[in-house]
Amino acid sequence: MKILLGLLLAIVTVAWGMDVLATGGSSGGTLPWVIRQEALYLSGLLSIALMSLAMFLSTRPAWLETPLGGMDRVYRTHKWAGILAVSFAVVHWLVEEIVGDILKAMVGREGRIPKEQFTGFLEVMRDLAKDMGEWAFYLVLAMLVITLWKRFPYKTWRVVHQAMPVLYLMLALHAAMLAPTDYWTQPVGILIALLGAAGIYGALYSLVGRIGKARRASGTVTAIEQTAPDVLTVSCQLDNHWRGHRPGQFAFIIFDEKEGAHPFTIASADRGDRSISFQIKALGDYTRTLGKRLEVGHAVKVEGPYGRFDMARQDSNAQQIWIAGGIGVTPFLAWLDALQQTSSPVSADLHYCTRDRANDPFVARLEASCAALPGIHLHIHGAQQGETLSATDVVAAQAASRRSEIWFCGPQGLAEKLKHELGRIGQGRFSFHQEAFEMR
Template sequence: MKILLGSLLAIVSLAWGMDVVATGGSNGGTLPWVIRQEALYLSGLLSISLMSLAMFLSTRPAWLETPLGGMDRVYLTHKWAGILGVSFAVVHWLVEEVVGDILKAMIGREGRIPKEQFTGFLEVMRDLAKDMGEWAFYLVLAMLVITLWKRFPYKTWRVVHQAMPVLYLMLALHAAMLAPTDYWTQPVGILIALLGTAGIYGALYSLVGRIGRARRASGTVTAIEQPAPDVLTVTCQLDNNWRGHRPGQFAFITFDEKEGAHPFTIASADRGNRSVSFQIKALGDYTRTLGKRLEVGHAVKVEGPYGRFDMARQDSSAQQIWIAGGIGVTPFLAWLDSLQQTPSKVSADLHYCTRDRTNDPFVARLEANCAALPGIRLHIHGAQQGETLSAADVAAAQNGSRRSEIWFCGPQGLAEKLKQELGRIGQGRFRFHQEAFEMR
């Protein structure tokens, strides 16, 4: 993610710099006004480029899962491209509105860069694009605020977020019509055209409802269980459109069209019968009331599978350490379920962190599955029993100087704590795999 975003920022900045060198940058203005003008152009270029990337990634391009490390990473890149894009839009607005007023107050209008003159249709379109860009800016800024405000209801956020393709098209028109004319004879113009095309494709693809359609299967709920007050087990039978899955992958599930799709990890292995099960934790308004609204026979749509939290990607030369926290145990349930079908010589230490091991709904299932797999050493850590997992517990499983590969799924706080502690004691011998499963 960082490499992709950093590379995009560098390429756009380089293209902008090439134009400055090619045109001289002055355009008849004095230095303060030239700096202000070029800052306006650069911030605008960076903003629309990042928003174009975010718009394209919103189409869930499965072919990017391999280079980016999974659909969760694609969505994380989409999220940060959007945040950075709006941030540069704020800079663009400040340079336009605030810096311009400051320069007028300090040195007056003298030395200001003359505006390009247009007539007829082009003049009308530029005026429209300027107004549309300003309206869209205020709206995407508000959207960023409610996206970062986690207490804002997901259902309302989803409806608001669906307006983004239209807002992007308004911003794309603003960028294309107000870009300097000389840009279209420079590499920066080619870059705007390429990124704009990708973004417009993403916006139109979203508006016509094509996102995820090719990977969508319909089905019905065949079983519902509630192993704990805050956990719901849902099993679904899907139609022939389901292409199967690998243990550890996730899917977007729609139980209610008004609510939309939610991502959940598939908690069962693929047995070739198109049956999938999910362990759903009550973490919000939607998941807390789901058990009351679902019944056997309920229609369901499942889109996927996605993700690269895949046992087949393990490094066979490294010692395996698996860490699950709470409902983060679901991909490991699928892994263990898969190993029951095809026993192998997989060797790993599985650490499961729970609040109360005595009443945890998954402990018995983990113990039963691991009992049939001699190579999997299960460690249960119950917080109420004073068995909190530490980096020392993880490192204790390491065999001499052999490298270890850690596969983690659980709370972000626990992940950061273990990463820091292992970084101090591990001396680079631990490789950490973790899904970025926060889609908002």
């Protein structure tokens, strides 16, 4: 993610710099006004470039899963591209409104960059693009605030977020119409055109409702079980459009078109019969009431599969350490289910962290699965029993002469704690794989 975003920022900055060198930058003004004008251009370029990337990534391009490491990381890149885009848009607005007023007060209007003159239809379109860009900026800024405000209801946020393609098209028009005319004879103009095309494709693809449709299968709910007060097991039978899945992958599920798609990890192995199951934890209004609204035979749509939390990606030369926290055990349930169907020996230490091991619905299933797999050594850590997992426990299980590969799925706080401690005492012998399962 960091490499892609950094590379995009660098390419845009270099293209802008090439234009400055080739044309001498904004001419006809004094240095303070020239600096202000070029800062305005650069911040605007960076903003629309990042927004174009975010809009394209919103189409869930499956071919990017391999280079980016999974659809979860595609979404994380989408999220941060959007955050950075709005941040540069704020800089763009500050340079336009605030810095301009400061310069007027300090050095006066003399020395300002002369505005390019246009007439007729082009002048009308530029005026329209300027107004549209300003209003779209305010709306996008408000959208960022409610996106980062986690207490804002997801259902309402999803509806509001659907306006983003329209806002992007408004901002794309603003960028294209107000860019200096000399840009279109320079590499920076080609870059704007390419990024704009990608963003417009993403916006239109979203507006016509095509996102995910090529990877969507229909089916019915075949079984529902309330395995714990806050955990619902849902099994589904899908039609021939389902392509199968690898253990550890996730899918977007639509139980109700009005609610839209929600991502859940697939908790079962692929048996070739297009049957899948999910372990759904009550984490919000939608999941808390789901059990009351579902019944056997309920129609369902499943989009996917996505993700790279996959046993096939493990390093066979490294010692395997699997760590699950709470509902993060779901991909490991699928892994264990898949291992029951193969004769290939797998050796790993599986650590499961739970609040109360005595009343946890997954403990018995984990114990039964691991009993049939002699290479999997299960460790249950119950917080109420004083058995919290620490990096020391992980290191103690590691062979001194081997590298270890950690596969983690669970709370972010636990992940950060373990990574920090392992970085301090692990002496670089650990590689850490974690699914960034956060779609908002």
